Amino acid sequence: MTFYSSHTFKKTRYYQQLPQSEQVAFDILTEVFHFKTNTYVLENLIDWDKAPQDPIYQLNFPSPSMLSSRNYQLLLDAYQRGDINFAHAIRKHKPADVPIHQQRIPRLQGALIKGTYQAFPNLLFLxxxxxxxxxxxxxxxxxxxxxxVGDTLRSDQTYSYDDPHTPIPYLKxxxxxxxxxxxxxxxxxLSANKLQQFIEPILAIDTVRVVQISTKSLGWWPHRFTTDPDAEQLLRLFEHIQSKGKHLSLTAHFTHPRELENSIVKQAIRRIQSTGAVIRCQGPLVAGINDSPKTWATLWNYQIDLGLIPSYMFIESGHNHEASFRVPLAKALSIFQKAQQQTTGLTHSVQGPVFMNDIHRVLLDGIVAIDHKKFFVLKCLQSPYPESEGQIELIPYDKHTRSAGDLVKMFTPQEVLNEAYLAS
Ligand code: SF4
Structure with a gap:
């Protein structure tokens, strides 16, 4: 397997065959944003005759639409002056990720449990x-x-843990x-050995019934389950988890049907399924990559054909407010509904479009008209607050809006908001 950073990718024939304007865009955007690819993606997934418009190219490579046109132009000007400080300035101004809610980091006897996050009562993120x-x-x-790109996510360094036993007392x-x-x-x-070190202590806890592993390796590197040196050992680990009475669920991230088309990924899926593990699929709706009903219908149909379970269509998080990945809400709803109509009835259990705001999952459930006024219907699917689950909110319909407003505030009980206000 060969991985490519922005520096090593520039030495490949793929870079050389890009139009010059795209080479410049790549050079300057990778000063700001993350980039990593590998031989499988370059040789099997991207249609180079269609790059840079090709959806998998858009999925893997940064594009000028990740910045406002003003900031892109400023970056271009700075690059032409040989000044890369502007790139760092832009990077600093971008939000780190979806906001971390400190009160969702568990504590035991007053001490924070590093590297864990409890969005919902029955689920611990590790x-x-x-x-x-x-x-x-x-x-x-x-x-x-x-x-x-080297920036830490949390200034308090609670983001991850090293000792595999860290979450055990809290789980108990x-x-x-x-x-x-x-x-x-x-x-x-991670190697199968390293994974086992982190998973094994969890298997001894009777009250934990489901082990979920979230991964895009089927999309980005299906050889992980076929020809990697420890592929067999990984599959044996999957069997071992289940031999301890746990349900093993792989949450596979797929964005485009092409990720499921070649024989390598199909073989990888069959090998995972042969261990008894269940593969549930989710992915975001993203402009320029998969924003059409046909693309989603094809993706879901492929998943059903392969025995996978399509579960969620997410709406891209607003991690970078300048980026144009977010699809207008009305269009997102229409894509979801039309895609479902073009598939077997099995996709009617898929939930979408769903927003994740780090403490809630909120469904964009439809459009209603009241007194000749149209509204989007939002429904809270999951929340740390039991009274919020199932809560419905209406927001004014606007064909062009990409924002549903402050969903954290909308679905957090007033008394919790008041407490947070008093504490701040
Ligand atoms: S696989 Fe997941 S974590 Fe990795 S780059 Fe894609 S979205 Fe981010």
Whole structure:
């Protein structure tokens, strides 16, 4: 396997064959944003005859639409003057990622449990340190991009943990936590040995019933399950987790149907399924990459054909407010509904379009008319506050809006907001 950074990619024939304007865009945008690719993506996924418009190219490579036209022009001018400080200035101004809500970081006897996050009562997110470092390739829209360019996500350094036993006392003290989610970056960049070190202590806790692993390795590097030196060992680990009575769910991130078309990914899927693990799929709706009903219908149809479970269509997080990845809400809803109509009835269990704001999952559920006025219907699917789950809110319909407003505020009970206000 060969990985490419922005520096090494420039030495490939793929870079050489890009139009000159695209080479310049690549050179200057990778001064600001994250970039990583690999041989599989370059040779099997991107249609180079269609780059830079090709959707997988857009998925993997930064594009000028990730900045306002003013900032892109300023960056271009600075680059032509040989001044890269402006790139660093832009990077500093971008939000790090979706906001971290400190009160959702668990504590035991007053001490923070590093590298964990409890968005919902029954689910604990786990961030072992090595898993937060990298992925097999980077998605242009990734909200974790700052950690890939060397900026820390949390100034208090609570973002990840090194000792595999870190979450154990908290899990033992909280039997209501039935699910743990290993997330990252991508947990499956780790060796099978290293993964086992972090997973094994969890398997001894009876109240944890579901082990979830969130990954894009099927999309970016399916060889992880076929020809990597420890691919067999990884599959044996999947079997081992289930032999301890746990349900193993791989949450696979797919963005475009092409990620499911070649024989390598199909073989990888069959090998995972042969262990008994269940693969559930999710991905964001992103402008320029998958913003059409046909693309989603094809993606879901492929998933069903391959025995995967399509679960969520997310709306891209507002990690970079200048970027034009976000699809207008009315269009997002229409894409979701039309895509469902073009597939088998099995996609009616897919939830979408869904916003994630780090403490809630909120469904954009439809449009209603009241007294000749139209409204978007928002429904809270999951929340740390039981009274918020199922809550419906109406916001004025606007065909062009890309924002549903402050969803954290909308679905957080007033008394909690008052407490937070008093504490601040
Ligand atoms: S695979 Fe996930 S964490 Fe990695 S770059 Fe893509 S969105 Fe970000």
């Amino acid at each position: 961030f072992p340190d090595p898993m937060t470092k990298t992925c097999h390739a980077y998605c242009s829209y990734c909200y974790r991009w700052k950690q890939f 003290a909280h039997p209501e936590i039935t699910n743990v989610l290993f997330t990252g970056a991508d947990p499956l960049v």
